[in-house]
Amino acid sequence: MERIVARFVAALRESGIRVSPGESLDAVQALALAGMEGRRSSRQLLRLTLVKNVNDIPTFDVVFNRFFNRFQFNDPEINISGLMDAAIVDMEGEFHNLDQLQGDDHDEPGPLLKLDSDINPEDLQELKSLTEVDPDDSDGNETVVQIKGYRGKAKAPRPTRRYTQNPLTIELNKSNSVGREITFSPEEQAAMQDVVSRMMVRLRKDMRRLKNDQNRGKLHVIKTIQKNYRHDMVPFVVALRRKRREKPRLVVLCDVSFSVSHASRFMLLLLHTLHNQLLDVRSFIFNREVAEITEMLSNMPVNDLMETIDEGDIVDLDENSSFGQVFLSFKKKYLENLRGRPAFIILGDARNNYGEANDWVLDEIREKARYMLWLTPEDRDTWSRGDCLMETYGSYCDKVEVVKTVDDLSLVVEDLLRDIYADNAHPLDKKRIREAKVAETYDSSEYYTRGGSGEPAVFDPSGRSHW
Amino acid sequence: MITEQGVKDFLHTGGYIADDAIATAVFLALRMEKPILIEGPPGVGKTGLAKALSTALDFPLVRLQCYEGIDEGKALYDWEYGKQLLYTQLLRTQLDSYLSVSADLREAVERLSAEESLFFSKNFLVQRPILRSFMSEKRSLLLIDEIDRSDDEFEALLLECLSDFQVSIPELGVIEAKRKPLVILTSNGTRMISDALRRRCLYLYIGYPELEREVAIVRVKFPDLCEILARQMVDFLRKARELNLRKAPSVSETLDWAQVLSILKATKLTPEIVANTVGVIAKHQTDLQKVTELAVQELG
Numbered sequence: 001m002e003r004i005v006a007r008f009v010a011a012l013r014e015s016g017i018r019v020s021p022g023e024s025l026d027a028v029q030a031l032a033l034a035g036m037e038g039r040r041s042s043r044q045l046l047r048l049t050l051v052k053n054v055n056d057i058p059t060f061d062v063v064f065n066r067f068f069n070r071f072q073f074n075d076p077e078i079n080i081s082g083l084m085d086a087a088i089v090d091m092e093g094e095f096h097n098l099d100q101l102q103g104d105d106h107d108e109p110g111p112l113l114k115l116d117s118d119i120n121p122e123d124l125q126e127l128k129s130l131t132e133v134d135p136d137d138s139d140g141n142e143t144v145v146q147i148k149g150y151r152g153k154a155k156a157p158r159p160t161r162r163y164t165q166n167p168l169t170i171e172l173n174k175s176n177s178v179g180r181e182i183t184f185s186p187e188e189q190a191a192m193q194d195v196v197s198r199m200m201v202r203l204r205k206d207m208r209r210l211k212n213d214q215n216r217g218k219l220h221v222i223k224t225i226q227k228n229y230r231h232d233m234v235p236f237v238v239a240l241r242r243k244r245r246e247k248p249r250l251v252v253l254c255d256v257s258f259s260v261s262h263a264s265r266f267m268l269l270l271l272h273t274l275h276n277q278l279l280d281v282r283s284f285i286f287n288r289e290v291a292e293i294t295e296m297l298s299n300m301p302v303n304d305l306m307e308t309i310d311e312g313d314i315v316d317l318d319e320n321s322s323f324g325q326v327f328l329s330f331k332k333k334y335l336e337n338l339r340g341r342p343a344f345i346i347l348g349d350a351r352n353n354y355g356e357a358n359d360w361v362l363d364e365i366r367e368k369a370r371y372m373l374w375l376t377p378e379d380r381d382t383w384s385r386g387d388c389l390m391e392t393y394g395s396y397c398d399k400v401e402v403v404k405t406v407d408d409l410s411l412v413v414e415d416l417l418r419d420i421y422a423d424n425a426h427p428l429d430k431k432r433i434r435e436a437k438v439a440e441t442y443d444s445s446e447y448y449t450r451g452g453s454g455e456p457a458v459f460d461p462s463g464r465s466h467w
Numbered sequence: 468m469i470t471e472q473g474v475k476d477f478l479h480t481g482g483y484i485a486d487d488a489i490a491t492a493v494f495l496a497l498r499m500e501k502p503i504l505i506e507g508p509p510g511v512g513k514t515g516l517a518k519a520l521s522t523a524l525d526f527p528l529v530r531l532q533c534y535e536g537i538d539e540g541k542a543l544y545d546w547e548y549g550k551q552l553l554y555t556q557l558l559r560t561q562l563d564s565y566l567s568v569s570a571d572l573r574e575a576v577e578r579l580s581a582e583e584s585l586f587f588s589k590n591f592l593v594q595r596p597i598l599r600s601f602m603s604e605k606r607s608l609l610l611i612d613e614i615d616r617s618d619d620e621f622e623a624l625l626l627e628c629l630s631d632f633q634v635s636i637p638e639l640g641v642i643e644a645k646r647k648p649l650v651i652l653t654s655n656g657t658r659m660i661s662d663a664l665r666r667r668c669l670y671l672y673i674g675y676p677e678l679e680r681e682v683a684i685v686r687v688k689f690p691d692l693c694e695i696l697a698r699q700m701v702d703f704l705r706k707a708r709e710l711n712l713r714k715a716p717s718v719s720e721t722l723d724w725a726q727v728l729s730i731l732k733a734t735k736l737t738p739e740i741v742a743n744t745v746g747v748i749a750k751h752q753t754d755l756q757k758v759t760e761l762a763v764q765e766l767g
Contacts, residue, residue, distance in 0.1 A: 034499045044491045052665035229548040
């Protein structure tokens with residue numbers, strides 16, 4: 001039994017489920033305790049002990065069905081142990097091919113291959129030759145298998161109304177290799193979780209410094225007394241009042257019109273994942289009007305939100321986007337009650353459809369903002385073409401970045417967070433962070449060219465004269 | 468010996484209808500002495516399972532509600548400084564006479580340090596939930612509720628407790644559990660729980676129940692509600708769950724609604740009844756409208 005479990009665990013790992021040795025031991029123990037009466041109960045036992053994440057459950061089911069169809073040798077009459085070993089060795093190579101034979105229906109546990117009582121190793125040999133593949137074909141075969149393995153997990157891609165006829169989407173697709181459905185597949189969500197958690201680990205170091213810094217406040221009298229009871233009130237241990245923990249504030253304005261829909265949808269997913277982790281984010285989306293979606297981001301499942309946005313329930317998507325108007329109405333509605341010098345991120349292509357630019361509003365926003373960052377999916381050389389006002393708007397921003405992939409996006413946001421934290425930090429720490437940054441410059445030298453425009457566009461964050 | 472069917476039966480007597488997965492998980496947790504981590508949408512009976520288990524098994528329930536910023540002083544143990552101080556003050560005369568026998572300072576210090584452990588003994592230890600459940604004479608049920616609300620540091624703190632059932636107190640050493648409690652952790656999935664913690668637990672996902680089970684749950688809680696109505700309302704709610712609501716009605720809403728309907732002495736679902744009681748099942752303004760529309764569509 002241990003061997004079967006071990007093989008099964010190996011199969012799970014192959015499909016991308018992380019299973020630790022401790023968990024496989026648990027599985028063996030559980031099977032020993034509860035017995036293996038039937039397929040259902042064994043499946044439940046294995047699932048309880050081996051799978052530790054909801055998203056992995058469908059994959060587990062697929063692997064389980066596939067795997068234990070191989071092992072359906074139920075007839076106790078035959079002495080199968082030797083034969084089975086031979087069969088396993090022989091079938092190992094055929095595993096992928098069998099997978100194809102099985103077809104779509106993963107839920108039907110019908111036996112794939114039954115051992116008749118009169119079967120012999122020669123038959124197996126024959127079976128092997130039957131399914132032998134042309135070596136030239138092997139590549140193609142493998143691709144098919146990969147797609148098959150995928151099927152259990154992801155929903156079939158759904159064509160959408162909005163994201164289809166857009167040249168930019170196609171380009172983003174190339175670099176992203178994401179489907180064109182509006183909703184996010186579990187893989188995408190998991191990938192984003194991954195990106196964010198990696199980002200968190202990198203940021204954590206800086207945050208810890210900040211935390212130490214928080215304790216450098218005034219004397220906390222009551223806590224000091226409490227702590228020094230045991231010293232008969234001689235204040236050996238001093239407790240300091242914590243400084244109010246300042247969560248960095250972030251305001252995101254996200255264009256959701258056709259032209260940037262792909263980039264913005266990942267921005268929204270990133271925000272959704274980041275939300276409440278360490279940030280105080282206020283998110284707005286706009287096309288011609290602007291609307292706040294902060295509440296929805298934290299309350300709604302991300303796919304529902306995407307759908308709501310896509311249906312045009314929040315802002316009308318059938319209009320042409322107008323940055324000038326959006327800035328104006330943002331100023332009227334929200335700018336007054338933005339607290340505590342937030343950092344601004346604006347995501348959009350700055351294509352104003354030849355409307356009024358209203359760039360003076362950006363100047364006012366700048367006054368309120370600690371930092372202003374513009375993210376655009378377009379390459380630099382198109383910034384002044386047509387109705388694009390990137391050059392005009394860009395002159396008000398601290399930085400303009402070309403963002404095309406999720407990784408770009410997360411790097412940019414991480415950089416921004418680091419800057420904000422550095423801004424909040426104690427002067428001593430500031431110095432340290434700055435030094436660390438200088439040491440890193442070499443790594444980030446190719447940072448700005450990552451967008452793939454070919455032309456190395458270097459932005460000087462402090463000098464607006466560049467524009 | 469307990470069997471899975473046994474688990475189901477005694478949970479039934481505790482008023483909880485379990486499906487196979489739940490019964491198996493509980494059975495294994497009892498036999499393997501491992502914690503169960505339960506995830507699922509709010510209101511499907513994660514905490515309810517713990518409560519039902521505690522009554523059915525007659526394990527005292529020790530509950531630890533997690534929140535942001537919870538630490539060991541709130542979850543494991545704390546020293547009672549006030550009491551320590553009071554005792555030193557009161558015992559001052561005894562201490563004086565006890566120490567006056569010693570010839571010089573060195574001897575006095577030695578005498579005193581021999582008694583040091585008196586002041587860091589279990590007398591002065593305030594037991595917080597986890598330690599309390601470990602120290603309980605009877606096997607207890609430790610419910611760590613909504614673990615996803617706590618921070619990473621607290622999760623790391625739990626690792627030792629959950630895998631070895633022991634608490635390390637620097638002044639006292641390692642305290643092992645007298646009887647290993649049955650531990651249940653619940654999470655609403657608002658934050659990813661670390662893999663380290665997941666590895667130490669059996670993982671149980673409780674989703675929305677199947678039709679038959681949900682009807683059975685309603686029937687157990689409200690036996691006077693007629694079965695046809697129960698079936699009808701459960702059926703309706705299952706359709707409502709597919710509506711893409713901001714807050715989908717969960718089992719707790721089903722039970723609330725059943726209670727409302729039995730108070731109103733309703734015998735049949737009509738769009739009017741749904742419209743009048745819709746506040747029980749939908750908790751957002753936009754949802755109210757969608758559910759009312761569904762009622763007209765389905766029942767009108």
